[in-house]
Amino acid sequence: xxxxxxxxxxxxxxxxxxxxxxxxxxxxxxxxxxxxxxxxxxxxxxxxxxxxxxxxxxxxxxxxxxxxxxxxxxxxxxxxxxxxxxxxxxxxxxxxxxxxxxxxxxxxxxxxxxxxxxxxxxxx
Numbered sequence: 150x151x152x153x154x155x156x157x158x159x160x161x162x163x164x165x166x167x168x169x170x171x172x173x174x175x176x177x178x179x180x181x182x183x184x185x186x187x188x189x190x191x192x193x194x195x196x197x198x199x200x201x202x203x204x205x206x207x208x209x210x211x212x213x214x215x216x217x218x219x220x221x222x223x224x225x226x227x228x229x230x231x232x233x234x235x236x237x238x239x240x241x242x243x244x245x246x247x248x249x250x251x252x253x254x255x256x257x258x259x260x261x262x263x264x265x266x267x268x269x270x271x272x273x
Contacts (some may be wrong), residue, residue: 150174150175151177151247151261152174152175152203152247153262154171154173154264155170155171155243157169158269159269160271161269161272162272166213166233167232167235167248171183171230172226173226174186174226179223182200183203183250185230185245186189186242186243187269188266192241196255197198197209197213198230200219200221200254201253216233216235218230228259236271237270238271240269240270242267246260246261247262
């Protein structure tokens with residue numbers, strides 16, 4: 150069992166930055182692929198970024214390429230999402246997710262554990 154706790158969300162002006170963190174419990178964190186999803190009201194939960202077990206492979210949604218960076222520190226059981234040049238359309242609840250197995254999945258059903266979510270609001 151893995152428990153995920155997100156932090157770092159908040160209110161920021163357009164063009165600003167936020168860094169989300171996701172702390173994971175358990176001793177097998179390094180064996181999991183990790184992802185960040187987001188969901189705005191009335192929309193589906195979509196993958197924003199993901200990385201494999203050692204961070205050697207990453208995936209970014211087209212809408213965030215060049216602005217967001219996903220990374221992990223396996224020694225700290227933590228995955229990060231650095232979000233720069235934020236736009237109002239980035240406003241959503243952001244969820245951290247863990248997938249058993251080392252490789253990336255791009256759909257929510259590919260992930261086994263979820264955090265509770267953290268709100269990100271970007272004002273114009």
